[in-house]
Amino acid sequence: MSLAGKKAIRYILALFLIASLNFAIPRLLPGDPLTNLLGEDVILTEGSAQELRLKMGLDQPWSYQYLEYWRSLMRLDLGYSFHLHRPVSGLISDRMKWTLLLAVPPLITGSILGTILGALAGWRRSCRSQKVQTALFLAIYCTPPYLLSLIVLYLFAFQLGLFPMKGFYSTGSIQDIVHHLFLPALMMTLFTLSRNYMIMRGSVLQEKSSLYAAFARAKGLYDKEILFRHVFRNALLPIITLLALDFGFILSGALFIEIVFSMNGMGSLIYDALLSRDYPVLQGSFLIITIMVVSANLLADLLYSRLDPRVRWQ
């Protein structure tokens, strides 16, 4: 089988497994499946509970329920939040754009800055300023992102009053949004930057001692030329895959940062759903996040095969 076929099967299997897991969790785990599907704070009379049970097909055999589940997924129906009185898919699409606004621009700037700074740090390892920089990013790398956000929020918003304490609202002007978004976006950038920095630094350290770098040096190329024309390109390759695998982690980091800054994105949606045990929202969010992570991986695979001529899909 071709490489592309194998990869495709893996992606499809991953999505299939996650979706099936989502089906199984509320039905298999202890507790009444109806409560598990609707959420804990929904109080129903005996009659309406029975009615809902019938309507949701909980009295039917599992095979039927499973097929029904897939059918509703195909219709993009992720269930109904009784807590918020809205369909889950609508809730998520409302919130997702704010999360993406918070996550994607810092992801891009963080990756670019992180790879360049990391490459320089790996190249000039013994230089003093690089060591200080590495120590700084290592410390950020080791701190849970929400903790750093808490400290920064306390210092800059609470004590100094330079930034708003709480979230941002879709009614505001662009200036207003930027003002609200600045601190959380900065935290996200630092968070992605530190991760890419550490990976790239290690990658360049490895590539640096390879023969082609020594040859380039023997040809008399300048240091910067060797780094950016030769070493950087080779060191960058593993980064692309790692970046995609990291995407899920970074997205989770964004969720936590949102909670700390009380922004109305996916993170707060999940947090509120957790507090009220609003299971449909939790499950829907998990499914959507998985789909995003899997697509990021697919994108990385495609990009990789374009950048590295040794990897070609038949």
Added chain:
Amino acid sequence: MPDRKADSAASGAVAIKGKKECFGCCSRKAPRERPWGGLEAGKAGSIGLSLFLAFLLMAAFSPLLAPFDPWLRFEPYLEPSWNHLLGTNDMGHDILSELIYGSRVSLSVGFGAALMATIIGTAVGLFSGYFKGTLDEILMGATDIFLMIPQIPLIIVLAAYLRPSFWLVAILMGALWWTSTARVVRSKALQIREMGYVRAKRSLGFSHLNIILSDILPNISHVLMPKFMLSIASAMIAEASISFLGLGDATMKSWGMMINFAFSRGGFINGYWWWYLFPGLFITLFVLSVVLIGFVLEENDEANLRLE
């Protein structure tokens, strides 16, 4: 620094020569390049190691080190002072004592998860690298799939239903974190299975299990240690994050739980910084110690490989 350049160029040449001539049995080792650049390797490693040991001792001798019982109640919201070095929380518990006892919970979760991840990852990697073929395809396919699952959101969903004890959180993390270990172990096992001594043993009719356990496993142990350390780090960060959402074990005071209480019970809004800052600092320092040890081990290992 002309001689440094010449040095590394020379070591590159050795690497190529070595690869051709050496079948993993040579004891000759070229003077090895220090990974963190001379002194720093020692420095970074020893900072990590001493921090790590300090935390281990803290967990082992909590009752001796803690000034008070962590459940003993004093006046609430006391600022750090000589009586209460790190202040007290809303219940009047002494924060320093809570932190010292909390190290037991946090460290056990980290170690438990990392141990489980390493065991699963090693088993999967060994089998798929040694047997190759269909088994390899299946196991690596499973690894790829597990790699793509967003772990923290999955744990959040499961924990929301299960209201877990902290052991369950550790097991869940262990069951999700094994993938990178499995990949590294597999690539090592693929190399080692072609070595002369493994072939010799196979031709003598030793069982596969025997070869895996007594020849391949000992030869990959050096890549397991840094992986184990880095798994502890990610397990600790994940535990802290999950506890922060209030999904941890409320009866166990882990460091993450302490931050969660501070955040959800108004410690943040009222500016009681000592309540959440110190647990956070402990998490960061412990993760830092583990990551430093892991990186130094990893880079040492890579430096050895280049010159072997």
